[in-house]
Amino acid sequence: MIVANDAPVLDVSDLCVEFDTHGGVVQAVRGVSFSVRPGKTLAIVGESGCGKSVSVQSIMGLTPMPPGRITRGAARLDGVDIVRQKIVNGEDVRGNRIGMIFQDPMSALNPTMRVGDQIAETLQVHRGMSKRDAFARAVEVLALVNIPDADARARQFPFAFSGGMLQRAMIAMAIACEPAVLIADEPTTALDVTIQAQLLELLEGLQRKNGMAIVLITHDLGVVARVADDVAVMYAGEIVESGTVDDVFYRAAHPYTLGLKAAMPSRETSKSVGLMPIEGAPPDLFRPPAGCGYAERCPHAMLVCGPHRPQRVEVDPGHHAMCWLHHEDAPRGTDAVYRGGRA
Amino acid sequence: MLTYTLKRILQGIVTVWFIATATFVAMHAVPGDPLANQRATNEQIQRNLEQRYGLDRPVSEQYVVFLGGILRGDFGISFTQENRRVNDIIRENFPVSATLGILAVAFAALGGILFGALTALFRDRLPDLVIMFLVILAISVPSFVVAAFSQLALVDINVYLGFSLLPVAGWGTLRHMIVPSMVLGLGTMAYLTRLMRSSMLEITSSDFIRTARAKGLPPARIFLKHQLRNAVLPVVTVLGPAIAAITTGGFVVELVFAIPGLGRYFVEAVQQLDYTVIMGTTVFYGAFLVSMVIVVDLLYGWIDPRVRVE
Ligand SMILES: Nc1ncnc2c1ncn2[C@@H]1O[C@H](COP(=O)(O)OP(=O)(O)O)[C@@H](O)[C@H]1O
Ligand code: SF4
Ligand SMILES: [Mg+2]
Numbered sequence: 001m002i003v004a005n006d007a008p009v010l011d012v013s014d015l016c017v018e019f020d021t022h023g024g025v026v027q028a029v030r031g032v033s034f035s036v037r038p039g040k041t042l043a044i045v046g047e048s049g050c051g052k053s054v055s056v057q058s059i060m061g062l063t064p065m066p067p068g069r070i071t072r073g074a075a076r077l078d079g080v081d082i083v084r085q086k087i088v089n090g091e092d093v094r095g096n097r098i099g100m101i102f103q104d105p106m107s108a109l110n111p112t113m114r115v116g117d118q119i120a121e122t123l124q125v126h127r128g129m130s131k132r133d134a135f136a137r138a139v140e141v142l143a144l145v146n147i148p149d150a151d152a153r154a155r156q157f158p159f160a161f162s163g164g165m166l167q168r169a170m171i172a173m174a175i176a177c178e179p180a181v182l183i184a185d186e187p188t189t190a191l192d193v194t195i196q197a198q199l200l201e202l203l204e205g206l207q208r209k210n211g212m213a214i215v216l217i218t219h220d221l222g223v224v225a226r227v228a229d230d231v232a233v234m235y236a237g238e239i240v241e242s243g244t245v246d247d248v249f250y251r252a253a254h255p256y257t258l259g260l261k262a263a264m265p266s267r268e269t270s271k272s273v274g275l276m277p278i279e280g281a282p283p284d285l286f287r288p289p290a291g292c293g294y295a296e297r298c299p300h301a302m303l304v305c306g307p308h309r310p311q312r313v314e315v316d317p318g319h320h321a322m323c324w325l326h327h328e329d330a331p332r333g334t335d336a337v338y339r340g341g342r343a
Numbered sequence: 344m345l346t347y348t349l350k351r352i353l354q355g356i357v358t359v360w361f362i363a364t365a366t367f368v369a370m371h372a373v374p375g376d377p378l379a380n381q382r383a384t385n386e387q388i389q390r391n392l393e394q395r396y397g398l399d400r401p402v403s404e405q406y407v408v409f410l411g412g413i414l415r416g417d418f419g420i421s422f423t424q425e426n427r428r429v430n431d432i433i434r435e436n437f438p439v440s441a442t443l444g445i446l447a448v449a450f451a452a453l454g455g456i457l458f459g460a461l462t463a464l465f466r467d468r469l470p471d472l473v474i475m476f477l478v479i480l481a482i483s484v485p486s487f488v489v490a491a492f493s494q495l496a497l498v499d500i501n502v503y504l505g506f507s508l509l510p511v512a513g514w515g516t517l518r519h520m521i522v523p524s525m526v527l528g529l530g531t532m533a534y535l536t537r538l539m540r541s542s543m544l545e546i547t548s549s550d551f552i553r554t555a556r557a558k559g560l561p562p563a564r565i566f567l568k569h570q571l572r573n574a575v576l577p578v579v580t581v582l583g584p585a586i587a588a589i590t591t592g593g594f595v596v597e598l599v600f601a602i603p604g605l606g607r608y609f610v611e612a613v614q615q616l617d618y619t620v621i622m623g624t625t626v627f628y629g630a631f632l633v634s635m636v637i638v639v640d641l642l643y644g645w646i647d648p649r650v651r652v653e
Pocket of ligand 3: 052053054185186
């Protein structure tokens with residue numbers, strides 16, 4: 001069977017996750033949908049605390065439950081839902097069909113196990129390889145992620161590695177079984193800028209070689225502009241805008257995306273104007289707002305925005321935004337017109 | 344690893360020398376003449392002993408003689424038991440104490456790791472609550488009380504059964520060793536259980552366990568290969584002090600269960616101010632403890648690669 005190139009390999013729909021806490025129930029993820037195509041990179045971008053990590057970790061079964069709970073939604077990997085059942089055809093899809101790397105490589109590896117063994121382990125478990133063969137393959141994969149002297153390095157423990165090398169080792173671990181999807185949750189946030197560029201390059205190179213899809217989580221629009229094919233902008237547990245990278249950068253349709261872009265350091269701003277951080281704070285997810293989550297901070301907010309949840313509108317083909325401004329009855333005009341509705 | 348081992352052994356030797364010196368100083372600080380208050384010391388023995396240990400000579404010289412004896416592995420002759428060499432006392436009785444102590448440490452360590460892991464797995468559920476209640480009990484009740492109660496219980500059980508399930512006191516067979524070593528190890532086991540539990544819980548929510556899950560490893564493998572080895576580290580760290588605690592606790596348990604160990608001799612020697620026996624057994628116990636601590640350190644280095652290079 002030939003799958004059309006546009007068919008998503010991972011398709012997440014209407015995912016809802018909440019946590020029981022002492023203060024009440026936190027609705028961390030409120031109906032998130034996104035999909036990623038083979039060989040493409042989807043960037044999920046948004047402020048810290050907006051639910052990016054929880055979204056992907058709940059799909060991977062990594063959120064602690066309890067207190068966490070997936071109340072709704074599905075994540076189809078090649079058409080099979082993996083939210084409730086990680087074992088597909090007798091095989092755990094994690095580390096196998098879908099790999100994941102994390103923000104802090106320093107703590108993400110087992111300190112008392114040789115790096116090579118930690119990579120070999122996935123091959124033993126998912127490929128049924130012998131310990132020897134798996135270790136030999138682990139050395140090859142370490143070389144593939146540009147670790148010099150991979151043979152010796154594989155025998156070392158994580159403390160002997162630098163942060164950037166550890167993240168490479170993490171990538172090696174995640175791709176050892178040649179997964180269809182790689183989820184990278186802020187993989188470069190804890191590392192310095194030059195290492196960050198090298199790692200992004202490495203990921204792009206690997207993607208070209210083996211055609212895997214990448215879900216890249218970041219709060220850095222610069223990273224998005226560099227590597228993403230598609231972008232999902234997340235705010236207060238929802239995806240408020242999604243589309244191709246050009247859609248989101250050049251035809252941004254949601255006020256929050258515009259705010260993020262204004263806050264983005266660029267060559268010009270860093271010299272003169274300075275950043276324009278979005279004023280205010282995201283809403284309290286203990287009591288999520290009935291209407292638009294951004295209403296409190298939105299310069300375009302209208303009367304309808306507070307009490308009523310905006311619909312997802314397709315502003316261009318494949319380009320969606322969740323904002324009342326795109327409703328057919330919304331006023332068309334300048335910013336001043338929109339603000340007039342606020343009273 | 345080799346330099347690390349050598350370094351630890353060298354440190355150990357210095358520690359033993361320190362213990363020997365401290366014991367020597369303490370003995371000479373105690374008021375009284377070691378030979379004056381003895382029951383059956385005649386002139387002949389007194390003079391022989393004074394000559395042998397150089398008690399008529401200056402303290403510095405005595406110190407040199409004492410250290411020289413230790414270097415040759417000779418702790419001298421008992422002051423109270425004529426012609427009984429301290430070395431013989433140690434050789435005859437120490438294996439009993441060591442067996443008791445090692446069984447107790449093994450019981451404490453294995454029990455602590457097992458129950459700690461169990462309580463962490465069943466966190467806040469019935470097994471956890473029951474075990475943690477018993478742990479508090481075991482920590483707060485002193486070992487001589489536990490020893491006495493276990494003896495009483497054993498008597499009742501044997502009477503009820505009509506035959507001797509386990510002996511109430513004495514030494515000789517493995518059956519004799521079970522109850523005393525469990526009594527001796529109980530407090531330490533409770534302490535290690537608590538330590539293991541919190542260490543397990545901390546590791547459960549650590550990043551590398553999350554990584555292991557994201558790799559799709561089976562839960563049993565995550566538990567054995569990733570969680571247990573790392574969770575055991577804090578337990579291994581305190582094994583040294585735990586061995587020391589069990590060694591001193593052994594004196595009491597040996598008395599209660601009438602076990603012919605070295606601890607009893609030590610207590611008697613202190614009561615009778617038998618200087619050579621006190622100094623000999625103290626230095627010997629010290630050396631034993633120091634070597635156990637070194638073994639524990641090497642064990643730690645074997646489990647945790649980060650230690651080996653430092
Ligand atoms: N274990 C948890 N218990 C309670 N709340 C949690 C837990 N994990 C995450 N949350 C909440 O979920 C929200 C989203 O967190 P997260 O997905 O980590 O944000 P980010 O976008 O920075 O990755 C946060 O408000 C956080 O407080
Ligand atoms: S729905 Fe209203 S408040 Fe929300 S982003 Fe659009 S204009 Fe702003
Ligand atoms: Mg995050």
